[in-house]
Amino acid sequence: MKTFLVIAFLVIPFMGFGQQTTKAEFKVYGACGMCETRIEKAAKSLDGVASADWNLESKMLTIQYDANKVELEDVHKKIAEAGHDTEMVRANDEVYEKLPACCHYERRAGDKTGQAAKEGGSCCSR
Secondary structure (H helix, E strand, O other), rough: OHHHHHHHHHHHHHHHOOOOEEEEEEOOOOOOOOHHHHHHHHHOOOOOOEEEEEEOOEEEEEEEEOOOOOOHHHHHHHHHHOOOOOOOOOOOHHHHOOOOHHHHOOOOOOOOOOOOOOOOOOOOOO
């Protein structure tokens, strides 16, 4: 019985009670493997984002996050700060222009939603 109590006191605090893990998927614009690294790194830099996986072909980012620690909108904003438009937030033009040339994707002028007209081709490998 003592062994059970000791194990319970050691394990229960690490079981993550109260965490609300949520999965989300949304469009993020990019053009190459360097974009993938940058997008995933930006998303995972937020406390509460457990995983991030961006698909080059579909331009879809899948994340697992704790909704008690981070808002989905904050993930969109963080990615836009790194220079990539999302379906919710458009990256600052100056930040986008500083991306390597192979990371530039076609953007619609003045589009505030972050929607791109079409994505550019890939010039970089993973």
